[in-house]
Amino acid sequence: MKTPERTETPEKTTPVGTRERIVRATSRLLQRQGYEGTGIKQISREAEATLGSVYHFFPGGKQELAAEAIRHGDEEFAVLLRAGLGSSADIGEAVVTCTGMLARELRASDWQDGCPISSTALETVGRAPAIEQAVAAAFANWRAIVTEHLVAAGIGAEDARELAGTVVSTLEGAELAAQIARSEEPLLVTGKHLARLLATYR
């Protein structure tokens, strides 16, 4: 028995280990406050872990922890992307669904929860190799997911590759614009334009 037995509501919340609590808290804080704006003490507080535990699991300190949190955000956004893009056989409609989902989540968080990694990505350009690598991997992952769906929709491989980059970039930019304007409009309009662009292929 490695975990304390909790007979009531065992399926509600799977007990999550300290390490994962730290990673999740870090991911959320980086999303909202960026890398420099987030302190390790705040992370340990929010994760309900002690400072000693944080350095126990991440001896590399803040950078190592941030890189792991970026990978967490990577997968989080990938899940949303796959859900949205798989929602319709029409790829244009699917992209519009994506922007709608992003807009809904953004409004629900009072425009706080944008892209989980963009702020940290911008802050660490050319200054934190471990983080930069995780960021680059995330973008590559998202592009690959979009490429796959574009190819499945009948777009040629090379066109699909290029378009996927534009789709991901444009979602990033639109999410930033929506946060700044505190409005869903930039995301929704951009979804419409992306669908229109995709419709010109084939």
Place this chain on the structure above:
Amino acid sequence: MKTPERTETPEKTTPVGTRERIVRATSRLLQRQGYEGTGIKQISREAEATLGSVYHFFPGGKQELAAEAIRHGDEEFAVLLRAGLGSSADIGEAVVTCTGMLARELRASDWQDGCPISSTALETVGRAPAIEQAVAAAFANWRAIVTEHLVAAGIGAEDARELAGTVVSTLEGAELAAQIARSEEPLLVTGKHLARLLATYR
């Protein structure tokens, strides 16, 4: 005589006052390091001004100074936008010119000098009203500039307004992607796609 007479090379560099040196230094540092990553002491050092001078001109402290620096970055990017968009009668070509200019500057700075305000914008969402306002004004300014050129190119007013938002957002996203990938490709490809999108209007 308000300024010391310098008879030699008077046109080379117009002597710039302390206040402006501080604003310029802040703008550049915010662009590269973001808001939380930039210290006032570093600013005063880089601007060759004393800490006392910084607080003399900006009694509101870091927030007031950052807001002013955002306005500086606003105008800086607006100049580039106007130059690029005015470079051709064909609006698609003009947008491609813009992305080419951005790509060139980005590479020249070793992928450091992206959008002058996006990092600070992301970091301060919902946490620094004076900065948020300056950021929102900058985006509105850039959208207005693009809208004007789209209308001049014969696109209907409402379409132009929506497209301008997408153009600005997409440039933002593509610049981020280019910095991360350390490659001009995201910007150049995005320029091509934007031109293609614009060509479907009329």
Place this chain on the structure above:
DNA sequence: GTCTATAACGAGATAGAC
């Protein structure tokens, strides 16, 4: 694996002489 204490340093901001 968890906890507390603390070292070493830098941040934003202020005071007051000049």
Place this chain on the structure above:
DNA sequence: GTCTATCTCGTTATAGAC
């Protein structure tokens, strides 16, 4: 307007008991 000294607080990181 400029300069220096300083206050107070928070930061990352480490040490070592439990």
